[in-house]
Amino acid sequence: MAIRKVGVVGCGLMGSGIAQTCAASGYDVVIAEVSQELLDKGMDRLRGFLADGVKRGKMTQEQVDAILSRIKPTVSLKDFADRDLIVEAIIENMAEKRKLYAELDKICPPHTIFASNTSSLTIIEMAAATKRLDRFIGLHFFNPVPLMKLVEVVKTICSSDEVIQEARAFAESLGKKPVLAKDTPGFIVNLLLVPYLLDAVRVYENGLASREDIDTAMVLGCGYPMGPLTLLDLVGLDTTYYIANILFEEFKEPKYAAPPLMKRMVLAGQLGRKSGKGFYDYTEKK
Numbered sequence: 001m002a003i004r005k006v007g008v009v010g011c012g013l014m015g016s017g018i019a020q021t022c023a024a025s026g027y028d029v030v031i032a033e034v035s036q037e038l039l040d041k042g043m044d045r046l047r048g049f050l051a052d053g054v055k056r057g058k059m060t061q062e063q064v065d066a067i068l069s070r071i072k073p074t075v076s077l078k079d080f081a082d083r084d085l086i087v088e089a090i091i092e093n094m095a096e097k098r099k100l101y102a103e104l105d106k107i108c109p110p111h112t113i114f115a116s117n118t119s120s121l122t123i124i125e126m127a128a129a130t131k132r133l134d135r136f137i138g139l140h141f142f143n144p145v146p147l148m149k150l151v152e153v154v155k156t157i158c159s160s161d162e163v164i165q166e167a168r169a170f171a172e173s174l175g176k177k178p179v180l181a182k183d184t185p186g187f188i189v190n191l192l193l194v195p196y197l198l199d200a201v202r203v204y205e206n207g208l209a210s211r212e213d214i215d216t217a218m219v220l221g222c223g224y225p226m227g228p229l230t231l232l233d234l235v236g237l238d239t240t241y242y243i244a245n246i247l248f249e250e251f252k253e254p255k256y257a258a259p260p261l262m263k264r265m266v267l268a269g270q271l272g273r274k275s276g277k278g279f280y281d282y283t284e285k286k
Contacts, residue, residue: 003113003170004028007083009100011042011073014117015089017145020046023070024063024146025174030072030079039073046071049146081107085170087139089117092242097121098129105130113163115139119190120243122250123183124156133158137167140187141176151176156183185250186243194244195255198262200228204279205261211279229279233272241266 004027008019011033019031033039050064072079080086086104090096101114108114114136116126127136138154151171155164164180171178181187186194200218204211215227232240241263247256265271265278272278 003084003166005083005085006030007032007080007086008089009077009080009086009104010089010091010117011039011046012089013045014141014143014145015087016042016046017049017143018087018089018117018141019071020049020067021141021146021174023067027070029070030074030083032074032077032079034075036075039075043071043073049144077103077107080104080112081109083108083112085113085115087115087117092118092121094121094125097126101126102129105132111135113137113166115167117141119187120185120246122185123154124158127156127158134160135163137163138181138183138187139167139171140181140189142189149175149177150189151178152181152187152189153178154181154183154187186247190243191247194240194247197228197232197240198244198255198257198259201232201259201262204229205259233278233280233282235272236274237262237271237278238266 006022006027006029008015008022008029008031011019011031015031019029023029033042047068050059050067053059054061054064086108088097088100090100097116097118104114110132112135114127114130114132116123116138117140118138119140123136123138127133130136133156136156137159138152140152140154142148142150153164153167153171168178179188184191200214203209203214209217211229215230218224218227226234241258244256244258269275270277273282276283
């Protein structure tokens with residue numbers, strides 16, 4: 001089955017990026033949010049990203065108009081009744097995701113593939129809320145979606161090989177590089193990345209090195225584009241803390257336990273760039 005019509009549930013940072021990327025690759029896209037206010041906010045973000053691309057000479061206004069013409073915003077899940085693939089990018093809450101999928105399962109035809117963009121939750125637990133376990137997978141994009149080339153294609157113990165191949169082909173059609181991962185919390189990237197980030201916090205917390213020297217060492221010593229503490233501020237300490245807790249709950253291994261300093265920073269609202277302060281202060285004028 002060829003995927004032609006795509007649905008995206010959630011018009012936040014990830015959802016709007018997924019919708020834009022699909023539309024830019026020629027797909028007919030419907031994107032939904034729970035309220036008109038959130039939908040408008042997400043679409044404004046998407047238009048802003050495209051407008052910035054025009055200013056920087058990355059695309060033309062004609063290309064932007066073509067992309068927007070392929071995206072239909074909605075607040076009704078009934079508009080997903082003809083979709084071939086639905087990518088969910090809502091809040092990282094299992095109960096909310098299961099509720100959504102149970103509803104979509106009644107609306108969508110049997111051939112529709114369901115895919116979650118979750119970065120940490122177990123896919124099969126979501127799939128169990130539907131009657132299409134064989135057509136349920138993970139499609140984990142990375143932020144910012146239009147620029148990042150990787151997509152983790154997540155196979156559960158029930159996902160059919162045919163659906164996995166269709167998902168891989170879909171990712172490649174978006175100009176992405178798919179990698180296949182089993183349905184375990186964290187998949188590939190976060191399973192390896194989160195312990196590294198937590199260890200960097202422990203090094204700083206224990207006074208073994210300054211924040212600047214930790215970041216400089218990993219950039220110049222390992223060739224990383226940015227240091228771990230800078231990356232934590234970019235991703236959001238609350239996001240990493242949340243994923244770490246899920247990984248620790250699953251595996252009960254100390255390497256996934258969030259350091260006390262991280263917990264205190266999250267409780268204090270020091271979340272990184274989005275709050276203005278994390279390991280570095282972003283309110284200071286450079």
